Amino acid sequence: MRLQLAIVVALTATAHADPEGDTATVVARTSGYLDNDDTAISTSTIAVKAKPKDEIVVSARYTADAVSSASVDVITAATERWTELRSEVAGGVAWVDSSMQLSADYIYSHENDWDSHTIGLGGSRDFLNHNLTLGLGAGYVTNAVGRRDDMTFSEKLNAVSGSVRAVWPASKDDLLQVSYDIARATGYQASPYRHAFARGPAGALIAFPEQNPELRTRHAVTLRWNHHLLDDTALRSHLRAYVDDWGIASVTTGTELVYGLDDFELSGNVRVYAQRHARFYQDVYDEPRVYMTADRELSSFQDVFAGVRAAWVPLDDKLSIDLSFTGFYFRFPEFSRLPSRLGATAGLGLVWAL
C-alpha cells in the first residue's frame, strides 16, 4: 500500500508550474482516494515556502492521511476494517544563487505502527553558460516498524540513497534530463500483518508469516523530456527503467500535455507501468520457502493511470486554484486474491504567492 500511495500522490501532484511568491508561497491541498479494494484515504496538506533572504529558501509542510481499509490484506490477516491517521511534517532549507543550489531536508512521519525519519541533501550547479545542470543527491531514512496494539513487536528498516542527474536543453523547444538513482535498504522489509500461502498436504492453503530478505538494492535510470509545442502548450514525458537485487525489473513511461489559455491551465496525463516479479514471489508457494511474500507489489503486474487537471491562475499569477482527477487500473495476474484494482483520486489545491 505504501508504495502505491506514493505513486498516486506523485501523479496527482502533477509537474505544473505553481505560482511562486517574492517572499513566500502558501500551498493548501486536499484529495480523496477510493478503490475497489475497500480502501478510502483522505489527504490534506499545508505547505509554506519563504525567502527570508534573496538566496535562502526555507520550507515547511504538514500532511495528514486519514485511512480506512478493509482490503484483502486486512481480511486475510483475520482483522476487520481499520481506520487510522497518518501524519508527516517536513522542513527544508536551500541556498540558491544564479548557478548553484544546495539544499537540506528533514521529514518525520508517524503512523500507528510506523515511525520514520528522513534526511535529504542535494546540490546542483550550472555549467556551460547554464546549458548544462549537474545535480547530486543523498538521503538516509530510518524506520521503526511496529505492529498495532503489540508492544512486543519492534523492527528496524534503514535505507541510504544517492542520485546523480544532468539537465540540458537539446534545442530551443526541448529540455532533457537523465538521472540515476540507487538505494540500499537493510532491515525488516516484510509486513507483520501479511501471510503467504503454500499448498498443503490436503490441497488446502497453509499460511506462513511473510518473510522477505533483509537487504535490497535498487537501481533506476530515468529520462525526462519537456517539449514546447505551441504557445503555452507543452508536453512533459518520462521513461524510467528499474531493477533490484530481488529480481524485480520494471519500466514506467508517461506523458502530460499542458495547455495554457489566459488565466487557465488545462492538462491531461497518462502513465503506464509494467513489472516483472521478485524472484521469490509465488501466488501460492509450491513448498515452504525461507522467503515467502503475499505482497502483490512484488508480483508481476501492470497499471495505468490517466488524469486531467484544470487550474485557474488569476491575480497576475499570484493565486492558483486547481482541480484534478486521476483514475487508475492495476492488473495483478499473479495475485489470485485481487486480480485487479480500480480506483480514483480527486484533488483540490490552492496556491497563494505573497
Next chain:
Amino acid sequence: MKLAVVFVIGAIGCQDNLDAKLDLAALDRPYFDCKVQPVLTKSCGALACHGDPLRFFHLFSRNRNRLDPDPMQLNALMTTAERDHNFAAALAVIDADNTDKSEILLKPLAEAAGGWYHEGAELYKGGDVFTAKDDPDYQVLTDWIGGATEVPTCMEPGSGLP
C-alpha cells in the same frame, strides 16, 4: 525483451538463495493428533475465526470447517487429509529458530501475559484464548513445541483414532 531483462538483472546481480527451502520444526505428530488437535478444535476452529478458509491459519474440525463440503459429512470423523492439513498449518506458524516467538503461542495469549494483539480477543468480548501461560491448554502447546512426544496409539477422545 525478456532476454534484455535477464541480461540487465544478471549484470546488477540478484541475491543468492532467494528461493531456498524452509526447514520446518521437527515436532511429534502423535502428540499433535492426540493432544494439540483438541485444543485447536476447541479454541481456534470456530467458523467465525480460524474455521474460515479466508483467514490465515485456517483449520479443519468436526462440525465446523470441513475439507468435504457435503453438509452430511459435517460431523464425520476427522480425515487423515484434514489432520495432515492442521499439522502443516500449525508447523507453519512455529518459528523453528526461536520457538518462544512462535505465532501459535503468542497470538492467542493475552497481551497482559506477554502475547500479541489478537482480533479474536475483542470479537466476542470474551478476552483472549489464553489469559495466562499456566492455562492447561496453553501448556499443551508449549509442551509440544518444546519437544514432547506421545505414543502413536494415543487417541484423542471421540476421534475414532487410531
